[in-house]
Amino acid sequence: MCAGVVLLSSPERSLARARTALDAVAIVFAASAIVWHAILLPTYSDSEATALEKVIGGSYPLGDLLLFFGLAIALAHNRRERAGAVMAVLTAGLGLFLLSDLGYAYLGLSGAYSAGSPVDLGWTFGYLLMGYSAALHAEWRPDYAVPRDDLRPPAAWRQAVPLGLAALMFGQLILIGSRASLLEDIPSLILVGIVLVAVLARQAVVLYDNAGLNGALVAAGKMLETKVRERTQELSRLVSILEATTDLVGTLDIEGSPLYLNRAGRRMLGIGENEELTGWNVLDLYPAWAGPTIERRALPGALESGSWQGETAVLAQDGKEIPVSQVILAHRASDGSPQFFSTIARDISERKEFESKLVRLASHDALTDLFNRRRFEEEVERELARVKRFKSQAAVLFVDLDRFKYINDSLGHRTGDELLVQVAHALRGQLRETDVLARLGGDEFGVLLAQSSRADAETAAARVVTAVRDYRMIADGQAVSVTTSVGVAVAPKHGTTVEDLLAHADMAMYQAKENGNGFRLYSRDSVTEAAFSAQLMWEQRIRQALEEDRFVLLVQPIQNLRTGDVQYEALLRMVDKDGKLILPQEFLPVAERTDLIHAIDRWAVHQAIKVIAACEARGQAVHLEVNLSGKAFADEGLLPLIRREIKSTGIAASSLIFEITETAAIANINGARQFIDALKSTGCGFALDDFGVGFSSLYYLKHLPVDYLKIDGSFIRNLPNDVSDQHLVRSMVELAHGLGKQTIAEWVEDEGTLELLRQFGVDYAQGYFLGKPAPIDATLGVLLPDMAKAA
């Protein structure tokens, strides 16, 4: 029984176990001393029982005492509910046993016991309770261990127990001593001695235990201090990252009051670095239109799914709205209750601006801010529907500036652009509010005169011609003037579809230009005649020029922006009889409509190879880009000619780089691909010209094995001032490099543009700023590395 009780009741820690054991010893022996002295001693001294009988009879209640108090002390420890209940029932059983044994010892030894006395009840009920405690255990199987983390100090009364016992024992000694000599009751002296020794030992154990605990406490305190310091450092590192980031980072409590806002966030919202956030609500930081989204969608959404993400705008203190891309996270405690929100918001003003610009670009001309051709055609279509429905009339004017290419070439693209903007302004001044003005491309403008008769249209055309003629623009200190040719077509007489009406207005304009008389109303016969004769005339001139070898190649430097090396593009010009150079735009359209283009392509290639051979003969390596027409793939003789000439002259094939426009390549993608493959197999390079304006699918680009992409000049000339152009050029460079191709930028006209191109990683640059087209002898005869600056 004793073993069972000890096993059930021992606490986990060894020092606590020793303390409990000493407590038990002290209590049991104190009780024994009292029972001995008060009950057994008087009975025994009167009894005639033998010494053995006395020892055995007395051992029953003393054994019970040991068990009962042992268990009672264990129970006094902090036990869990069910373990406590089992032990309480067991203790109660033993308690009844103790009472009966005491009673029997008293009655039995004095001979007063007989079967059926109340003493029997204690034993019987004791057995029943002990059995019941076993049954409880069998059903519940509770855990008797004292929980490890339960290190609460023992209750104060437990500290007082041993001292109380010691006092009690001294009291008994005094009591015994007051009746007789102490030596007459040796057992009492032994029992009292044991109790006092146990109490002293117990206090020693407690002192030792406390010293150990104190040391552990000091060590734990030091460790805690170190940990706190480490965490503080870590936290300040994290905060410094948050403070350094350029995005808004903040936290909100669950009610929506801001708790923290980093430096970037304060700057974005115009809140001072040290300004308190108390009293703010998150909705104060959003414009009125965005508030409901945050309140009803973003915060509940974050709570529901953990995070919310979207585009909205925040409201700065100065009332400015800043578009942001925002993420809101809801943070929960380990029990799942929402704790706080955190958020990151990125300023996307630049992107939003870019997007709205792109949207505008889809229907507007970037330079003049007029409608573009597509939008103009839509407007004409709408007006034509009205004409049909209301049987009214409308007119289209096709306005083309004369000699605009000359202005562009002589005064530069920038002056040309400026002129276009001012002319657009002048035109607008001549039109009614309801008239639609658009830039159709290059130097062509379109005007839609709604609800206008032929007479109205002619009056408007005359006004336009006069207004442009009288207009003067000052550029580089000199007055620039320009004239226009205007073609007029009236619906429904000259056409009922957009295509017809525009084509007829175009033809009328062409005729007006031929005649040099301002404006012209469309008339079928005269226009076809004029166009035909013009075509014939050009054919004649080209044929003659070929026969008389009146073509010439100019070269324009292309600078490698990394190494500074220079290569060249060969530019074709036709030389008029009077020695004037004619630009390819003038004669190539006619040439492409006939077989003359093949002869021109071959001439250019032949000439370029000769130039390279001449340079190489002088020991001068040169890379030359030659333009081929869109019809070159169809010329079956061209490839063999190129191979033959490369072989016969012995030039390095890599010196020769062919250029073809994106539009031409896409028009015949398979032909282009085969042609490019064949040329590349000979070792020549290949460049895709005018990249970006052909509206080609990027899918094609993947399949064209070209080495260079020449970014169209229209993206470059305004680069320093046009953010969307900057985005586009950057994207094109990234795209090209991703595909393993190099980029060349055309129309570079100033230092600012060149600097931007360098930043964007463009590989080559070409333009007036780096060198104008110049005769071959003048250029290649004096190839200098600082050619760019000289030009």
Added chain:
Amino acid sequence: MVATTRRLTLLAAAMAAYALLFVSWLALRPFGKTSVEAMSDLGMVVPAAAGAGLAFLAAARSTGRVRAAWFFIAAALASWSFAEMTWSTYELFLGQETPFPSIADV
């Protein structure tokens, strides 16, 4: 859980009934002095033996230290029931006053 609670209730009821029977037997003395002696002796063998059985069951259903504890408690109850039996044998069958000290005291 329900089964557990019910079993414990039934056991408690059975024990209470036994206790009531025991008390009333000793108080009312239905068949004279001998019957009281018989109840006083044998009446204690039964709960001690039952307690030993339950404690063995408790040990069987436990492991480790707790199992050992209940095993010792079971052994104690078993030895008590043996002691009660020895006592009864002396008193009821041999018809003599139980000697003191005797085998029962062991």
